[in-house]
Amino acid sequence: MKIGFTSTSALNNVPRLQTIKLQGQLFNAQKELQTLRHADVGVTLGFDAGQTVALRAERLRIEEMTTSNGLAAVRLDLTQNALDSMSKTATDMIGQLFGARNSVTGPAATKESGRAALKSFVDLMNSQLNGNFLFAGINTDVKPVADYFGTPAPASRTSVDTAFQAYFGFPPGDPQAKQITATQMQAFLDTSFATLFDSANWATNWSSASDQNIRSRISTNELIDTSANANEAAFRNIASAYTMLADLDVTSLSQTAFQSVVDTATKIIGGAVKDITELQAGLGVAQSRIKDSNDRMAIQADLIEKHISVLESVDPYEATTRVNALMTQIETAYAMTARIQQLSLLKYL
Numbered sequence: 001m002k003i004g005f006t007s008t009s010a011l012n013n014v015p016r017l018q019t020i021k022l023q024g025q026l027f028n029a030q031k032e033l034q035t036l037r038h039a040d041v042g043v044t045l046g047f048d049a050g051q052t053v054a055l056r057a058e059r060l061r062i063e064e065m066t067t068s069n070g071l072a073a074v075r076l077d078l079t080q081n082a083l084d085s086m087s088k089t090a091t092d093m094i095g096q097l098f099g100a101r102n103s104v105t106g107p108a109a110t111k112e113s114g115r116a117a118l119k120s121f122v123d124l125m126n127s128q129l130n131g132n133f134l135f136a137g138i139n140t141d142v143k144p145v146a147d148y149f150g151t152p153a154p155a156s157r158t159s160v161d162t163a164f165q166a167y168f169g170f171p172p173g174d175p176q177a178k179q180i181t182a183t184q185m186q187a188f189l190d191t192s193f194a195t196l197f198d199s200a201n202w203a204t205n206w207s208s209a210s211d212q213n214i215r216s217r218i219s220t221n222e223l224i225d226t227s228a229n230a231n232e233a234a235f236r237n238i239a240s241a242y243t244m245l246a247d248l249d250v251t252s253l254s255q256t257a258f259q260s261v262v263d264t265a266t267k268i269i270g271g272a273v274k275d276i277t278e279l280q281a282g283l284g285v286a287q288s289r290i291k292d293s294n295d296r297m298a299i300q301a302d303l304i305e306k307h308i309s310v311l312e313s314v315d316p317y318e319a320t321t322r323v324n325a326l327m328t329q330i331e332t333a334y335a336m337t338a339r340i341q342q343l344s345l346l347k348y349l
Helices: 008-035 041-100 106-125 155-168 175-179 182-195 199-206 233-247 255-312 316-341
Strands: 215-219 222-225
Touching: 041 106, 041 215, 041 233, 041 255, 106 233, 106 255, 155 182, 155 199, 155 233, 182 233, 182 255, 199 233, 215 255, 222 255, 233 255
Parallel strands: none
Antiparallel strands: 215 222
């Protein structure tokens, strides 16, 4: 028969080691009671832990896409606001032109209104969001339209003076401009002047924007345009109308030539307002699709969260019971340790 070795030291170590083990279990149980989630999901779920990892990755992807959609939605909102302002200015300008066409003070008022409208247009084209230009297409770090009234004069302005002088033989504002007939002015506006605002000359003299708009992935299978760019025909046309009013010095023209400028500008602005409305409608569709996508992803995220909760959550009542039981066991272990430490051979003898 073999007799095992027993000592007071060995008896002391058994409850101590047991206490350390129970304390670790108590720490995990208290953590679960606080978070209502398994302290170690991998150990508890085993093979199923891979499912929670995949679900959390999907939820993170949805959160990132929702955040991205939020930025796109803000960009679209600001773009719509800019277009609203542009459309209102253009509509007001049409009303002013009708009143100024046959007025003695019409040319001076028209020139002043044209300059103000052109400045407002350039400012709106250069609107920014977080340092990125709204109407620059994908060239978000580049100012889309140069300041027409800046110093030195940009190519957009010098090209107008050059075209006028090349066509008539003298610059805008020259006394000889009084001799320009309505027919001559209309021919200039329809040819040399109109050419300044075609896509090629616009890109050369006016715009640094990209024709390619920002495209955003708003869901797993949806990729849409979420911006506008300064190269749209609507913007080129409205710039054309404002420029002829502001910088051909209509105050130096005859009444009939002035009326020719007013009539042409009115027609162009009317068409531009229609084009802006269509552009806003397209952006509105993008806004609606973003909202629908966010609504769908919110439902997905909620379902994923519920599934994760089913896999990882603990029963608070069961966790409370386990904490209480472990605390009782630890107290018992402490008591046993104290009793064992009181054992000695002298007391036995």
